[in-house]
Structure formats: structure tokens, C-alpha cells
Amino acid sequence: MLTRRHLVGLAVIAAPAILSSRARAADWPAKPVRIVVPFTPGGSTDITARLVGNRLQEVWGQTVVVENKPGAGGNIAADLVAHSEADGYTVFIVGPGMATNPFLYPSLSYDPVNDFAPVTMLITQPNLMCVPNSSPATSVQAFIAHCNANRGKVTYASSGNGTTLHLSGELFKRLARVEMTHIPYRGGAPAINDLIPGRVDVIFDNMPSILSHVQAGHVRALAVTTKQRVALVPEIPTLDESGVPGFDVFSWFGFFVPAKTPPEVIAKINADTNAALVHPPVKTRFEQLGASPKGSTPAELAAFLKSETDKWGPVIRDARIKLEN
Numbered sequence: 001m002l003t004r005r006h007l008v009g010l011a012v013i014a015a016p017a018i019l020s021s022r023a024r025a026a027d028w029p030a031k032p033v034r035i036v037v038p039f040t041p042g043g044s045t046d047i048t049a050r051l052v053g054n055r056l057q058e059v060w061g062q063t064v065v066v067e068n069k070p071g072a073g074g075n076i077a078a079d080l081v082a083h084s085e086a087d088g089y090t091v092f093i094v095g096p097g098m099a100t101n102p103f104l105y106p107s108l109s110y111d112p113v114n115d116f117a118p119v120t121m122l123i124t125q126p127n128l129m130c131v132p133n134s135s136p137a138t139s140v141q142a143f144i145a146h147c148n149a150n151r152g153k154v155t156y157a158s159s160g161n162g163t164t165l166h167l168s169g170e171l172f173k174r175l176a177r178v179e180m181t182h183i184p185y186r187g188g189a190p191a192i193n194d195l196i197p198g199r200v201d202v203i204f205d206n207m208p209s210i211l212s213h214v215q216a217g218h219v220r221a222l223a224v225t226t227k228q229r230v231a232l233v234p235e236i237p238t239l240d241e242s243g244v245p246g247f248d249v250f251s252w253f254g255f256f257v258p259a260k261t262p263p264e265v266i267a268k269i270n271a272d273t274n275a276a277l278v279h280p281p282v283k284t285r286f287e288q289l290g291a292s293p294k295g296s297t298p299a300e301l302a303a304f305l306k307s308e309t310d311k312w313g314p315v316i317r318d319a320r321i322k323l324e325n
Contacts, residue, residue, distance in 0.1 A: 049066045073104065125206055126225055129203075130214065175245070
């Protein structure tokens with residue numbers, strides 16, 4: 001039976017741990033923090049990491065380094081973070097790959113559920129279906145006709161195997177009943193570089209990555225991939241209204257850290273990141289790029305990740321997509 005003396009004793013024992021926990025959060029960060037990006041510089045994942053990272057650097061008074069680790073659909077970066085020290089100094093910016101890679105790859109060197117702790121949702125963003133200016137297609141239906149007239153010859157680019165750009169292309173093939181060949185790149189930027197001169201025929205790219213190229217007249221946007229039109233580009237129709245019913249895809253990014261990172265450190269990263277997302281210059285820039293800053297609790301991000309897993313799992317299984325690391 002616990003007596004008053006026992007309870008007082010337990011409180012005395014626990015007090016240093018509580019104070020140590022608070023001190024650890026107050027002192028963090030005491031050295032540079034790195035944000036690991038699973039794709040090449042210039043893509044939307046990289047853009048998001050740098051926008052948020054620059055603001056966090058100002059708030060924390062510590063250097064925030066964006067470290068690009070592309071390859072294997074994000075698995076190289078995920079493995080690096082999963083096996084990093086769980087102290088908050090390594091942060092992983094990740095998107096749909098966290099939900100899709102377990103279905104895409106037969107064996108992973110990390111556990112997406114148990115090796116990571118969710119921190120906060122960063123942004124959501126639509127994709128744009130874009131073709132080179134040299135393309136004969138000026139609408140979605142014209143592109144479908146082009147595919148049917150050139151069976152086996154039409155290609156679509158993506159930022160890597162298993163990305164939403166890849167899965168968007170596969171979903172388009174299924175819903176529009178066309179044939180296209182997938183050309184994966186190590187990031188969105190090199191994919192766009194080949195789209196502009198017409199080395200590939202189409203891309204379903206994240207709006208922050210490709211919108212500037214649309215606005216500059218480098219490529220032509222045929223549709224947005226979300227169910228509703230996007231306020232930033234209201235003149236661009238949706239795929240759903242363009243004759244591909246049921247097409248509704250968007251990208252998202254969130255912060256995760258290695259599992260067993262101290263809860264008080266996660267709470268600090270969460271609070272400071274959520275504040276960074278509503279910081280006027282950051283918020284305005286994201287909106288200019290067609291992205292919606294979000295912010296969330298760790299629990300909300302965990303629930304969202306489960307919903308994404310439930311959505312994409314059947315799509316990948318039905319399409320029989322299997323990839324090698």
C-alpha cells in the first residue's frame with residue numbers, strides 16, 4: 001500500500017526527471033539541425049523544406065541544413081533518418097511515400113510505423129497535368145486522343161518510382177484507358193528539364209515545382225488533379241470535369257523524426273514549425289506556389305497517414321506495382 005511517505009518519496013525521485021525533461025526542451029536546439037529531403041534540389045519537397053527551414057533557423061538561432069538524399073523512391077533518406085540519433089537534430093520531410101512505399105517495395109530496411117514519430121503536417125498541394133508547348137494536345141481529351149493515336153509511344157515523367165507523380169500517371173492510365181510508358185527521374189527538377197524540350201510527353205507534377213514554368217510559358221497546363229479547381233489558377237479545369245471522372249489526387253508533406261525522440265523535443269519542433277507555417281512571408285509564399293499551409297498535432301498527422309495508407313494500398317495492389325530498392 002502506498003503511504004504518504006511513499007508518494008512524497010516518488011515525487012522527490014520524479015522531480016529531477018521532470019526538470020531534466022523541461023531543461024532539455026528549453027536548451028534544444030544546441031547545435032545545427034538537419035532536414036533530410038528524399039529528392040533532388042529544386043522539387044517541391046526541397047522548396048518546402050527550405051522555406052520552413054529558413055524560418056526555423058531564424059527562430060532557433062541555429063543553422064538548419066537541408067540535406068538532399070535522393071534515390072529508391074525516398075527509401076535511402078528514410079533509412080538514414082530511421083537509423084539516426086533520436087534527439088531531434090535529424091528531421092525528415094516526407095510525403096505520400098510514407099504511406100505508399102510499404103506496398104511498393106517488397107522489403108524495406110525500416111519500419112514506416114515503428115521507426116518514426118510524426119511531428120506535424122506542413123502543406124497540401126494539387127498537382128498539374130502539363131505537356132510541352134510542342135505537344136499537339138491543348139486539352140485533356142486531345143491528349144487522350146494523342147495517346148490512342150500513338151499507342152506505346154507516349155511517355156510520362158515522374159520525380160521517382162512510387163511518388164504521387166508516378167501513381168498519378170498510373171491512375172490516369174487506368175481511368176482514361178490509355179497506354180503510357182513511365183520515365184522516372186531522381187527528383188522533379190530533372191523531370192521538368194526533360195519535359196520542356198519535349199523529351200517526355202506529360203507530367204503530373206506538384207504545383208509549387210511547375211507553376212512558374214507554366215506562368216513563364218515553358219510548358220502548357222491541361223488540368224489540375226484535385227476534385228475542385230484551384231483558386232490560384234481558376235482557369236485550369238480539373239481532370240474530373242475534363243472527362244476523367246473520379247480523378248482526385250493531391251500531394252502533402254509532413255515532418256517526422258526518429259522514433260524515441262523525446263516528446264518534449266517533438267512538442268517544440270511541432271510548435272515552432274506550426275508557427276513558421278503561419279508566419280506571413282512563409283504563408284504568402286506557399287500560397288503563391290499553390291500550396292496550402294496546414295500545421296497539425298502529431299496525432300492528427302498519424303491519423304492522416306493512416307487514411308493515406310488505406311487509400312493508396314488498394315490502388316497499388318490492383319495495379320500490381322512492385323519496385324526494387
